[in-house]
Amino acid sequence: MDTNNNNATRTRPRWFGPALIALVLLLVAVAGWTIRNLTTPDEVQAPTAPAASTAPTQGAAEAAAPSSGEDFAWDCQAQLSTDTSSVADEAPEVQDWVAAGYNVVPSSPEFGGCERRDSGLRVGFAHSEAGALMAAATYAMALDPSVSEEAAEDVEVAMAEGPNRDQIEEKAQRIRDGLEQGDDGTTTASSTLLGYSQLNYTDEVASYQLVYSFPSGNGLEEKALAQADLVWEDGDWKLDPASGTKMMTADLYQGQPYVEWGPKV
Incomplete structure (x- = not known):
């Protein structure tokens, strides 16, 4: 130089x-002079705001995000609760029971169903025991592809794929076309959910017995059990049909213990 x-x-x-x-x-x-003024404040501030202290906080926040690690069927499911508490012995708290299908179904901002279909059916449930229970109670009252074309479209999003679903769709089509007699839904409409028992739960499958009361022919109340089997498929809980003609199995209640839960509990 x-x-x-x-x-x-x-x-x-x-x-x-x-x-x-x-x-x-x-x-x-x-x-x-500039270097002294630039370095001195950094040296003083470094202990109070180190870069390393913010990274774990951000990572923890991302890990706690409801949608983390999940591929949901509906965007609204990302806002549902990630609480994995068991409902085997204690029922989830539900504030709202809304009209849908033949009766009323549970609705919760925590557990679902967060997506309302044109038919009135609610889908989009939390991937948890509470979410599976909500789905079971909803499908028992509001999933019936035989009542309308809108309800027929619910099969794809609310019922597990397989030959049983295909047969149920065919049967529902015949009923809608007037070629076969369907259930008028009177008993279902007059029933009241009293509670449930959890038969099985994993992240992929769940099974619940729902306990209902309904008026009998002699004016007395009777109780019945409806078993709902579900699978986690394509990002939501779907009903796994009992057969090609029945979505759920039903039987008379015979004193089995159950957890109280329903619109009147």
Whole structure:
């Protein structure tokens, strides 16, 4: 650098050399002052706001996000609760029981169903025991593809794939076309959910017995059990049909213990 400066003085004004030296000294002084002012605050602030302290917080927040690791069927499911508490012995708290299908079904901002179909059926449930129970109680009252074309479209999103579903769709089509007599839904409409018992639960399958009361022919109340089997398929709980003609199995209640849960509990 010194050689270049000496050569430059031959063609530049005489004051260029002293001015350059003065400028260099000034820049050095300014740089030193700037460095001191830039480094001193960082050294003071470093203990109070280290970069490493923020990274775990962000990571923990991302890990706690409801949609983390899940591929849901409906966007609204990402906002549902990720609570994995068991409902085998204690029922989930549900504030709202809304009209759907033949009766009323549970609705919860925590457990679902968060997506309302054109037929009135609610889908989109939490991937948990509570979510599976909500789905079971909903499908028992509101899933019937024989009542309308809108209800027929619910089969794809609320019923597990397989030959049983195919046969149920065919039967529902015949009923809608007037070629076969269907259930008028009177008993279902007059029934009341009293509670349930959890038969099985894993992340992939669940099974519940739902206990209902309904008026009998002699004016007395009787109780019945409806078994709902579910599978977690395509990001939501879907009903696994009992057969090609029945979505659920039903039997008379015979004193089995159950957890109280329903619109009147």
